[in-house]
Amino acid sequence: MNRKLIPGRKILGIALFFCAVMLQFSIARADGPLITTQQQIPSFFDYTDQLIVKYRNPALVRTAVSGNERPDALINERVNMLSAAAGVQLTHFRFMSGDGHVLKLPQKMTLAEATAVARKLAADPSVEYAEPDARKFPLLTPNDPQYANQWHYKTWGAPDNEPGGVNLPGAWGITTGSSSIVVAVVDTGIVAHADLTRTLTGYCFITDPQVANNSSCPGADPSDPGDWCTAAEQNNVNSPCYNSGCAPHCTTQINSSWHGTHVSGTIGANTNTSTPLGVAGINWVSNMLPVRVLGKGGGYDSDIIDGMRWAAGITVSGVTNPNPAKVLNLSLGGPGACDTTWQSAIDDITAVGATVVVAAGNSNANAAGFTPASCNGVINVAATNRTGGRAYYSNYGSIIKIAAPGGDTTTPTIPTNGVLSTLNKGTTTPLPSNTTNDIYVYYEGTSMATPHVVGIASLLLSVNPLLLPAQILALIQQTARVFPGSGCTPSTPCGAGIIDANAAVTLVNNSVALSADLSLALTSAASASPLVVGSPFTYQVTVTNNDTTNSTLATVVTFIQSGTATIGLASGTPSTGTCTGTSFVTCNLGTLNNGASATITFTGTPTTTGTIIHTASVSSAMTDPNLLNNSWVFNTTAVNPVPVISSLSPSSAIAGNAAFTLTANGSNFVDNSQVQWNGAPRTTTFVSFTQLRATIPAADIATVSTAGITVTNPTPGGGISNTATFTISTPPPPPPPPPVDGGGGGGGGGGCFIATAAFGSPLEKHVQILRDFRDRILLNSAAGKAFVNFYYEASPPIARTIAQNEGLRLMTRASLMPVVGVAYLTLLWGGAATLFFLITMVLIFVAIIRTIRRKLTRKLTLMKPKTSIEI
Amino acid sequence: MTQLIIKFRNVNFDPAQGDYLQKLSRDIKATLIYLHPMSGGAHVFSLGNVSATTQLATIIQQLSKRPEILYVEQDKIMKHQ
Numbered sequence: 001m002n003r004k005l006i007p008g009r010k011i012l013g014i015a016l017f018f019c020a021v022m023l024q025f026s027i028a029r030a031d032g033p034l035i036t037t038q039q040q041i042p043s044f045f046d047y048t049d050q051l052i053v054k055y056r057n058p059a060l061v062r063t064a065v066s067g068n069e070r071p072d073a074l075i076n077e078r079v080n081m082l083s084a085a086a087g088v089q090l091t092h093f094r095f096m097s098g099d100g101h102v103l104k105l106p107q108k109m110t111l112a113e114a115t116a117v118a119r120k121l122a123a124d125p126s127v128e129y130a131e132p133d134a135r136k137f138p139l140l141t142p143n144d145p146q147y148a149n150q151w152h153y154k155t156w157g158a159p160d161n162e163p164g165g166v167n168l169p170g171a172w173g174i175t176t177g178s179s180s181i182v183v184a185v186v187d188t189g190i191v192a193h194a195d196l197t198r199t200l201t202g203y204c205f206i207t208d209p210q211v212a213n214n215s216s217c218p219g220a221d222p223s224d225p226g227d228w229c230t231a232a233e234q235n236n237v238n239s240p241c242y243n244s245g246c247a248p249h250c251t252t253q254i255n256s257s258w259h260g261t262h263v264s265g266t267i268g269a270n271t272n273t274s275t276p277l278g279v280a281g282i283n284w285v286s287n288m289l290p291v292r293v294l295g296k297g298g299g300y301d302s303d304i305i306d307g308m309r310w311a312a313g314i315t316v317s318g319v320t321n322p323n324p325a326k327v328l329n330l331s332l333g334g335p336g337a338c339d340t341t342w343q344s345a346i347d348d349i350t351a352v353g354a355t356v357v358v359a360a361g362n363s364n365a366n367a368a369g370f371t372p373a374s375c376n377g378v379i380n381v382a383a384t385n386r387t388g389g390r391a392y393y394s395n396y397g398s399i400i401k402i403a404a405p406g407g408d409t410t411t412p413t414i415p416t417n418g419v420l421s422t423l424n425k426g427t428t429t430p431l432p433s434n435t436t437n438d439i440y441v442y443y444e445g446t447s448m449a450t451p452h453v454v455g456i457a458s459l460l461l462s463v464n465p466l467l468l469p470a471q472i473l474a475l476i477q478q479t480a481r482v483f484p485g486s487g488c489t490p491s492t493p494c495g496a497g498i499i500d501a502n503a504a505v506t507l508v509n510n511s512v513a514l515s516a517d518l519s520l521a522l523t524s525a526a527s528a529s530p531l532v533v534g535s536p537f538t539y540q541v542t543v544t545n546n547d548t549t550n551s552t553l554a555t556v557v558t559f560i561q562s563g564t565a566t567i568g569l570a571s572g573t574p575s576t577g578t579c580t581g582t583s584f585v586t587c588n589l590g591t592l593n594n595g596a597s598a599t600i601t602f603t604g605t606p607t608t609t610g611t612i613i614h615t616a617s618v619s620s621a622m623t624d625p626n627l628l629n630n631s632w633v634f635n636t637t638a639v640n641p642v643p644v645i646s647s648l649s650p651s652s653a654i655a656g657n658a659a660f661t662l663t664a665n666g667s668n669f670v671d672n673s674q675v676q677w678n679g680a681p682r683t684t685t686f687v688s689f690t691q692l693r694a695t696i697p698a699a700d701i702a703t704v705s706t707a708g709i710t711v712t713n714p715t716p717g718g719g720i721s722n723t724a725t726f727t728i729s730t731p732p733p734p735p736p737p738p739p740v741d742g743g744g745g746g747g748g749g750g751g752c753f754i755a756t757a758a759f760g761s762p763l764e765k766h767v768q769i770l771r772d773f774r775d776r777i778l779l780n781s782a783a784g785k786a787f788v789n790f791y792y793e794a795s796p797p798i799a800r801t802i803a804q805n806e807g808l809r810l811m812t813r814a815s816l817m818p819v820v821g822v823a824y825l826t827l828l829w830g831g832a833a834t835l836f837f838l839i840t841m842v843l844i845f846v847a848i849i850r851t852i853r854r855k856l857t858r859k860l861t862l863m864k865p866k867t868s869i870e871i
Numbered sequence: 872m873t874q875l876i877i878k879f880r881n882v883n884f885d886p887a888q889g890d891y892l893q894k895l896s897r898d899i900k901a902t903l904i905y906l907h908p909m910s911g912g913a914h915v916f917s918l919g920n921v922s923a924t925t926q927l928a929t930i931i932q933q934l935s936k937r938p939e940i941l942y943v944e945q946d947k948i949m950k951h952q
Contacts, residue, residue, distance in 0.1 A: 240948075257951065298948045317909075333950070344911055446952045685938040686938055
């Protein structure tokens with residue numbers, strides 16, 4: 001071949017999308033899939049490395065078509081002239097029927113690029129026509145006898161015309177799965193079924209024996225013993241089967257669901273085998289990993305989350321998974337927004353590259369109120385019916401990512417409008433696997449929609465196993481189909497559309513065949529090293545598409561902490577696209593054109609000490625010829641800062657007061673900071689990086705002094721803060737009696753000594769009435785003032801005596817009650833009652849004095865020696 | 872049975888040791904029984920038949936204020952969909 005390079009000419013950039021028309025053909029094979037290609041598929045990012053050209057000059061046509069026939073000099077000369085015109089080095093490949101010539105392009109090009117070259121050739125007067133030699137793929141129809149009843153897998157256009165189908169036949173023409181991909185079904189476990197044989201050894205994580213309903217959990221036995229609930233169990237408040245909807249009058253048994261078995265069949269039932277059986281599954285090759293976390297009445301968050309981490313390859317309680325899954329199916333959920341335990345587990349799983357697909361829920365409500373559908377980083381799936389509209393039960397909402405067939409057997413009642421998959425005939429315990437007990441049943445639910453997305457995601461990974469969860473999401477959303485049915489409205493959104501398996505798999509297949517060199521480099525780092533707990537750190541990276549031709553698809557940058565320190569309050573700010581996550585941050589930059597760059601600023605705060613190995617990585621759906629320049633690692637440590645106290649609240653106390661809570665305000669506090677009182681530690685509560693609270697015992701403020709308050713932070717780093725002074729003061733003297741020489745009423749300020757002693761407190765309500773009477777009535781008259789003066793002179797010693805004797809206190813209270821009543825009425829009504837009060841008080845005062853004297857006299861008499869009588 | 876997931880600030884802290892659980896149970900006026908550790912460094916406890924109402928919310932609030940506890944959440948029941 002005479003290849004001549006065209007110096008100085010470059011291939012132009014192109015648009016991404018191009019529609020191609022599929023030719024129709026069908027080939028029937030006796031023991032293989034029925035291949036029927038009758039589909040007009042919009043090809044996204046399709047590629048070719050060939051052109052078809054027909055020349056006007058008959059002299060360039062050969063009468064015999066032979067792929068081995070060497071072109072003569074005339075043909076080569078013509079090809080070189082066309083290469084010069086197009087700016088691309090073309091090579092004659094072969095002759096084809098219809099007097100056509102197949103020319104080779106110098107490399108794979110997208111159809112749009114190839115079309116641009118073809119147009120230049122067509123402009124040459126020697127060329128009758130020129131067009132890309134586009135690629136076509138077969139539609140595969142499995143030979144499973146029940147495939148005909150699985151409308152949910154079919155083509156939405158011809159030949160099947162199932163509007164609710166996910167368009168699998170075309171996808172199967174590209175891939176039917178890969179043995180290197182493992183899919184985890186985190187569910188009720190699995191039962192033996194002849195149509196489900198590609199299952200690995202899983203695990204059961206159920207820790208409650210009643211929920212587990214067998215003795216092998218937790219342990220390496222994920223088999224489903226049945227989750228039936230008898231009526232008695234449903235009426236029993238102590239049973240996990242307790243059914244508040246009908247208890248205590250439940251009468252109907254809930255049969256075993258075999259839920260995990262049904263979900264597994266959708267993902268990977270044996271398909272298109274030499275002994276056709278039952279239903280088809282989406283992935284014909286990959287293995288499934290059963291992880292049992294649901295039993296009678298459901299399953300606990302803690303067990304499910306342990307099962308999820310294990311499924312992704314994270315060791316749990318010393319149990320290691322030798323077959324980490326790349327996709328997890330969680331057809332489960334419950335009310336409540338995503339909490340910390342769930343979110344941290346999903347972050348951990350996503351960080352190791354596994355995709356978590358979850359059911360949106362069956363409550364016909366906003367999925368934002370359900371877990372795990374509302375967790376960040378999952379692909380949550382709404383359910384559609386056979387018409388391609390929202391199923392009546394499906395949750396919805398702006399957080400929904402995608403929709404898939406969940407079926408609808410009730411509106412109207414057509415059982416075959418459900419999702420058909422594998423099941424066991426047993427109503428309680430499983431029946432042995434045989435042709436009678438291995439059955440196939442239609443179910444409906446977002447549980448059934450979820451494995452459609454899982455199965456298709458596993459096909460994408462079978463084509464490109466390097467795809468990250470964010471890329472899988474971007475690809476299925478980009479290729480999703482508009483809802484042909486009703487129910488997904490602006491107020492009840494159901495995600496980007498119905499998942500389209502053929503479009504998504506085709507896109508991934510085309511993308512991975514094209515290459516683009518992405519690189520990531522540090523632009524700036526604003527933080528010193530080591531980092532300090534509680535202080536944010538920031539760095540910026542720049543991502544560049546170094547390719548001269550190809551744009552990148554589904555460009556994703558991840559920021560992952562793999563050191564021992566915890567990073568929180570994290571965020572990414574991109575120059576294009578979006579970032580999500582507050583611990584594990586993912587940024588989706590979408591398409592990056594050849595030669596283009598984007599920046600992302602990452603900010604995070606270490607919340608614990610430890611090592612920081614923070615890796616920023618970029619990838620796309622394309623093949624990257626150079627992976628060495630795709631990451632940057634920030635390697636440092638996080639240490640405790642030296643704390644600073646700015647103020648104390650309170651900053652003083654009265655000597656002899658009770659224990660109290662001291663608040664220290666400042667900065668650089670950490671969760672194990674400790675307040676010290678004169679160097680001695682006090683029980684400390686971490687409120688925030690700027691506030692601590694400490695319990696100060698009464699003994700610390702028993703005497704007048706000052707105390708030095710410090711805060712210590714432990715190592716690594718850490719240290720002692722500045723010292724703040726706390727003052728313990730002398731109790732203030734009691735206030736002097738109020739002036740009574742014509743100063744008027746309105747509150748003398750002094751106490752009612754006798755009443756206070758009797759009732760126990762100057763703030764006691766009866767004392768308060770007497771005080772008000774003094775201030776508002778007595779002090780407004782000369783007689784009243786005279787009495788008050790006399791009272792202040794005479795009553796203190798009497799009050800002291802009364803205070804020390806409970807009997808006297810009781811008697812005094814009783815005596816004062818009518819006075820209090822009169823005083824109260826006087827305050828209400830005023831007037832002549834004042835006089836009555838004065839007389840009454842004098843009489844009572846005298847009576848008390850006499851009583852005290854009588855008691856003292858009797859005491860002295862008892863102490864005198866008896867007089868002896870001389871006889 | 873009502874269960875709680877509790878994560879402690881000190882990842883090495885073993886709540887099952889010593890009389891910590893007794894003191895904790897006294898403080899919240901409910902019996903906490905240690906069940907098992909779980910992945911992610913948290914621990915699972917049983918609260919018996921404390922119902923998921925105001926009493927549970929109060930217990931969670933009280934526990935959340937303790938300086939040694941990072942977070943407390945109910946170990947909820949999920950069902951297949």
